[in-house]
Amino acid sequence: MARPKTATLATAVQAAADQPLDQSLLLSLVGYNCRRAYLTIMPHFEERMSKLALRAVDFSVLSILKANPNITQKRLSHAVSVSAPNLAILLDKLEQRGLVLRQRNPLDKRSQTLVLTSEGLKLCAKAETTVANLEQHATAMLTENERQKLLQLLQKIFVEGN
Amino acid sequence: MARPKTATLATAVQAAADQPLDQSLLLSLVGYNCRRAYLTIMPHFEERMSKLALRAVDFSVLSILKANPNITQKRLSHAVSVSAPNLAILLDKLEQRGLVLRQRNPLDKRSQTLVLTSEGLKLCAKAETTVANLEQHATAMLTENERQKLLQLLQKIFVEGN
């Protein structure tokens, strides 16, 4: 009664090939969708920022230091979610490029405080302009209201989800 | 007229330490917020799925194969954004665990088609239940309407942003 197995498989394979892919379960998960959106935006980011030789995490560091001069590495480490050992290396490179200055904290000589150099400030300002343009481009399919709503909902997750 | 530099620095450092951290620029960027939300959800995911010995990408593969039996590795590779070499290794492991079956495609013997074994199906069903619970927990701060809106906006980005 049963047809040969290969014939059965061939039929099933043909049927599968003819179907559009069903990803409905994954598409119902916020985490999955966050990742997909992130992975869509990042190549645009990387392409534009490569001209300034900045990765996303480098930009985060510069931007936070611009808005918060003289914070400690400890605090920066927490803000950008980079472990202390990895941040040390990252800061070595920014310091070698003359963008950041590490200073021993006079109030607690265990820690170091961070400021942008004037060159770091200039590069950060340029990067922030680039990022603002990129943001418009990457979210061009959203109205400004939708973009604000999206930011608000995402922030609910990581502010209240901790 | 100028005070000693260390005193100036001490004052600035103290002021910085007293301020709440200003992250306003980063918080205005969709990509950054996607990443933060993703990084908030993932530890919950990993903790619960570790009991089933599944990483996020393993779950994605099982879930897609459950909904799309007999698709080729090529198609799966594209769906989960894992390169062919890395997918081969990933599938080796799932096959060794008896969760997935690779079959030479009778319609084109270059390719292989994939199905879950009965054990793979069982584990995937269990994982999908776990994930559904996790989703409720991870997004408990959102109303169901907000959660749906969030999914819709994120999907706009990666559907229309390509």
Place this chain on the structure above:
DNA sequence: TATTGTTATACTCTATAACTATA
């Protein structure tokens, strides 16, 4: 003793090049 930051190192993830088998 505890904390900040550093060094060294290991582990995971992702990317690339070269190969086999099939079309």
Place this chain on the structure above:
DNA sequence: TATAGTTATAGAGTATAACAATA
């Protein structure tokens, strides 16, 4: 000649352990 999949390997990113200096 092109494609599907594999193997081997390299690189980036992240995590951990041990240490020095300071509190």
